Amino acid sequence: MKQLVFLLVLSFIFMSKIYxxxxxxxxxxxxxxxxxxxxxxxxxATDAPEFVLLNSYANILYTNANFTAGMRYxxxxxxxxxxxxxxxxFGFPYRFLQYSADNFDITVGNxxxxxxxGLVFRTYEDKNIGYDNAMDGIRVKFNPHQGIYFTGIxxxxxxxxxxxxxxxxxxxxxGLIRAFDIEFSPNDAIDSLxxxxxxxxxxxxxxxxxxxEQSQFITVNDTTYSxxxxxxxxxxxxxxxxxTGAFAFSGEFAxxxxxxxxxxxxxxxxxxxxxxxxSFAKSGLGILLSAKRIDNFGFRSNRxxxxxxxxxxxxxxxxxxxxxxxSAFYPYANQNTGEMGISSEITFKLKKNSFFGGKYGTDIRLxxxxxxxxxxxxxDPNIEINQKGTDGYISDFFxxxxxxxxxxxxxxINKKISKGFKFTVIYQNLIFNYGILxxxxxxxxxxxxVGILDMTIKLKTKHYLRIEAEALFSEQDMGNxxxxxxxxxxxxxxxxxxxxxxxxxxxxxxxxxxxxxxFGYKINATRLQFSYGRQRAGVVCIGGVCRAVPATNGFxxxxxxxx
Amino acid sequence: MKHLKYLIPFALVxxxxxxxxxxxxxxxxxxxxxxxxxxxLNDTQNIAEKKVLIIDxxxxxxxxxxxxxxxxxxxxxxxxxxxxxxxIHGTLLAYPTGEYITDLRTxxxxxIIDEFGINAIPIGLVDYFDKTYLSSEATWSDEVTxxxxxxxxxxxxxxxxxxxxxxxxxxxVDLTSLSNFEQSLxxxxxxxEDSIITRQATNVSPGYIEEYEQMNVFRTAVSNLWGDTxxxxxSSENQTDTKTFNITLDNTWNANxxxxxxxxxxxxxxxxxxxxxxxx
Numbered sequence: 001m002k003q004l005v006f007l008l009v010l011s012f013i014f015m016s017k018i019y020x021x022x023x024x025x026x027x028x029x030x031x032x033x034x035x036x037x038x039x040x041x042x043x044x045a046t047d048a049p050e051f052v053l054l055n056s057y058a059n060i061l062y063t064n065a066n067f068t069a070g071m072r073y074x075x076x077x078x079x080x081x082x083x084x085x086x087x088x089x090f091g092f093p094y095r096f097l098q099y100s101a102d103n104f105d106i107t108v109g110n111x112x113x114x115x116x117x118g119l120v121f122r123t124y125e126d127k128n129i130g131y132d133n134a135m136d137g138i139r140v141k142f143n144p145h146q147g148i149y150f151t152g153i154x155x156x157x158x159x160x161x162x163x164x165x166x167x168x169x170x171x172x173x174x175g176l177i178r179a180f181d182i183e184f185s186p187n188d189a190i191d192s193l194x195x196x197x198x199x200x201x202x203x204x205x206x207x208x209x210x211x212x213e214q215s216q217f218i219t220v221n222d223t224t225y226s227x228x229x230x231x232x233x234x235x236x237x238x239x240x241x242x243x244t245g246a247f248a249f250s251g252e253f254a255x256x257x258x259x260x261x262x263x264x265x266x267x268x269x270x271x272x273x274x275x276x277x278x279s280f281a282k283s284g285l286g287i288l289l290s291a292k293r294i295d296n297f298g299f300r301s302n303r304x305x306x307x308x309x310x311x312x313x314x315x316x317x318x319x320x321x322x323x324x325x326x327s328a329f330y331p332y333a334n335q336n337t338g339e340m341g342i343s344s345e346i347t348f349k350l351k352k353n354s355f356f357g358g359k360y361g362t363d364i365r366l367x368x369x370x371x372x373x374x375x376x377x378x379x380d381p382n383i384e385i386n387q388k389g390t391d392g393y394i395s396d397f398f399x400x401x402x403x404x405x406x407x408x409x410x411x412x413i414n415k416k417i418s419k420g421f422k423f424t425v426i427y428q429n430l431i432f433n434y435g436i437l438x439x440x441x442x443x444x445x446x447x448x449x450v451g452i453l454d455m456t457i458k459l460k461t462k463h464y465l466r467i468e469a470e471a472l473f474s475e476q477d478m479g480n481x482x483x484x485x486x487x488x489x490x491x492x493x494x495x496x497x498x499x500x501x502x503x504x505x506x507x508x509x510x511x512x513x514x515x516x517x518x519f520g521y522k523i524n525a526t527r528l529q530f531s532y533g534r535q536r537a538g539v540v541c542i543g544g545v546c547r548a549v550p551a552t553n554g555f556x557x558x559x560x561x562x563x
Numbered sequence: 564m565k566h567l568k569y570l571i572p573f574a575l576v577x578x579x580x581x582x583x584x585x586x587x588x589x590x591x592x593x594x595x596x597x598x599x600x601x602x603x604l605n606d607t608q609n610i611a612e613k614k615v616l617i618i619d620x621x622x623x624x625x626x627x628x629x630x631x632x633x634x635x636x637x638x639x640x641x642x643x644x645x646x647x648x649x650x651i652h653g654t655l656l657a658y659p660t661g662e663y664i665t666d667l668r669t670x671x672x673x674x675i676i677d678e679f680g681i682n683a684i685p686i687g688l689v690d691y692f693d694k695t696y697l698s699s700e701a702t703w704s705d706e707v708t709x710x711x712x713x714x715x716x717x718x719x720x721x722x723x724x725x726x727x728x729x730x731x732x733x734x735x736v737d738l739t740s741l742s743n744f745e746q747s748l749x750x751x752x753x754x755x756e757d758s759i760i761t762r763q764a765t766n767v768s769p770g771y772i773e774e775y776e777q778m779n780v781f782r783t784a785v786s787n788l789w790g791d792t793x794x795x796x797x798s799s800e801n802q803t804d805t806k807t808f809n810i811t812l813d814n815t816w817n818a819n820x821x822x823x824x825x826x827x828x829x830x831x832x833x834x835x836x837x838x839x840x841x842x843x
Contacts (some may be wrong), residue, residue: 214705
């Protein structure tokens with residue numbers, strides 16, 4: 001019903017456009033992906049009883065002076081394999097009205113928001129990983145003076161496609177979120193500091209969630225008890241950004257009170273999260289150092305939620321987000337219950353016309369990241385670490401846990417040889433704790449070496465050939481992989497590609513070719529793509545948030561369009 | 564008046580700063596528990612008692628599934644004879660491979676899993692037979708506790724007559740309506756087997772248990788898989804009906820460990836009551 005009223009309001013706005021002097025603007029986009037499924041026992045692909053599955057989205061945004069209204073249609077007929085089937089169905093799960101004037105910005109309905117780095121609050125959506133924790137409620141932004149910014153938020157969160165007559169995001173025993181943020185930037189607030197070389201800003205966020213008590217039982221000495229449940233859980237964080245010349249520093253520290261949940265096995269230890277970034281950038285040289293430590297910091301609006309459901313916060317990922325098939329083969333997955341790590345990256349350019357730089361110069365990128373468990377000690381000799389219903393464990397802030405989760409050392413060289421030829425070379429050495437990061441303790445840690453060569457050749461005006469050769473060597477998991485891909489582009493309209501990923505020396509003797517052929521056509525802002533082939537089972541992670549991708553064999557069609 | 568708006572953020576802060584509950588364990592305990600044992604339900608109903616159906620979708624290679632079994636076990640301890648579980652083994656994680664040799668999947672179980680679109684386990688259904696209500700094991704305790712407060716809407720009695728010589732089984736299900744219903748209902752009757760020993764993956768080192776006791780394993784539907792219509796004209800209070808089913812047990816099933824599970828659903832697929840009885 002609420003949706004219907006909203007539609008009427010929106011159509012009224014569009015109607016009024018015809019009569020209004022200034023009609024405002026309408027923008028939007030549409031996307032649909034269809035896939036057929038054929039069972040293929042060699043790679044573990046299954047068929048779909050529906051034969052073809054389809055996910056589609058359409059966003060519409062209307063802006064007129066201070067007023068904005070928007071909505072998104074989502075249709076899953078039925079949901080593509082590898083996405084949450086809770087989504088089956090269709091509707092307008094995202095709609096909002098926004099008005100901004102007089103230092104105020106007011107949004108009602110759905111919205112996405114991030115406070116600071118997201119340690120205590122971040123809602124966002126990413127269709128690639130099937131992630132959407134949109135708020136449904138009210139957001140008020142207020143800036144009483146230059147350099148002082150307030151944000152206030154109340155509402156509930158979207159949970160898949162749960163539909164009831166009270167709204168899309170309503171689920172049984174829904175958690176309620178109240179949040180508040182203040183940011184102060186002296187450089188903007190004080191006139192004499194406006195042009196200072198050193199810039200500084202401070203922020204403070206406060207988030208409280210309420211969820212009604214739920215029964216959880218625990219058996220101690222053969223007697224079953226119910227657990228005490230805090231109904232209101234608070235998290236808060238302080239942050240600072242500082243930059244002077246080529247240096248920049250940003251840091252955030254967050255604290256969360258007792259929050260027993262399915263994710264942390266109902267332990268009551270307060271959580272902490274620390275995130276620090278230091279960067280240096282000068283012509284031709286960039287250095288980035290990041291560190292984070294997460295201790296029991298999953299934060300969800302429903303204490304029984306798991307996977308990527310109903311997250312209130314977001315733990316930033318500091319490992320490199322790779323784009324090539326094999327360098328992204330074993331991506332890092334954030335461990336909200338406990339992780340600590342560092343990451344560093346150096347980028348520099350070898351000058352043009354030097355011995356190594358050549359005619360066009362050479363770009364080099366060195367990257368290293370390592371993630372470990374945090375140190376965990378028993379709270380009592382008789383109580384196991386992470387025992388349900390207790391404080392769980394004691395952790396020394398600076399002590400490093402014994403398990404390595406992930407290590408990635410890589411070097412990338414980008415080089416242009418001539419106007420018609422350029423290439424990228426990557427070497428990567430990887431340690432991947434499969435047991436922890438994919439939740440399958442029986443699996444061995446994977447040690448892998450990856451090499452990638454990506455060449456682009458300009459054949460003639462508007463005709464490009466891109467050849468990608470990749471190899472992954474590992475004695476664990478699925479063994480070795482080799483890949484060759486060729487992509488022919490006639491810009492701006494056409495592209496054709498053919499790829500084969502070959503899995504060999506597979507420890508289970510399941511060697512297989514994963515071939516795929518595709519072509520696409522693009523005109524103005526519309527793009528069609530058609531492909532056929534096998535896709536290997538794996539995991540796609542964006543920013544440490546992951547989705548399992550099942551093996552598939554079949555045709556895929558996608559259409560995207562912007563207007 | 565002009566400056567009134569500046570009060571808004573401060574009002575917000577005042578509201579929010581008060582919203583935190585900090586709980587403490589009872590004196591001398593490291594556990595954050597209520598001192599009193601919590602399970603106390605009215606056992607005064609004599610016609611029939613409310614029982615709760617839990618369908619547990621599971622698999623031998625699913626590392627998190629023993630966690631769900633533990634929740635079930637805990638519920639059975641705290642609410643004895645009130646929990647009616649059915650474990651349906653399926654999805655890729657029930658597919659036997661390598662050292663996992665036992666196949667507990669069934670064609671009928673797979674049909675349910677396909678129909679409900681289940682691709683990630685453990686997941687389950689508490690007192691529903693509808694994919695809309697699939698829920699993780701973390702919520703089962705809460706759903707069970709809530710549902711057990713409800714009055715029973717149907718009485719279900721099961722009488723099994725097993726013939727050892729030819730493995731044949733006659734199942735009599737007596738239904739008593741305890742309220743008025745203006746809709747037809749469906750009766751679903753399944754056979755499950757306890758104590759099947761298999762290798763099971765776990766999420767604690769070394770990652771598996773060699774001899775794991777699988778309980779309530781779905782073997783076959785006794786009624787139609789999606790249920791048989793009962794009280795097709797609706798039912799009135801105290802109206803009764805009896806359904807009879809005949810099946811023959813597979814030789815590989817141990818009749819001593821087999822149970823019949825019966826539950827009755829309304830047309831929104833909500834389970835009104837459930838019961839189970841051993842075959843022998």
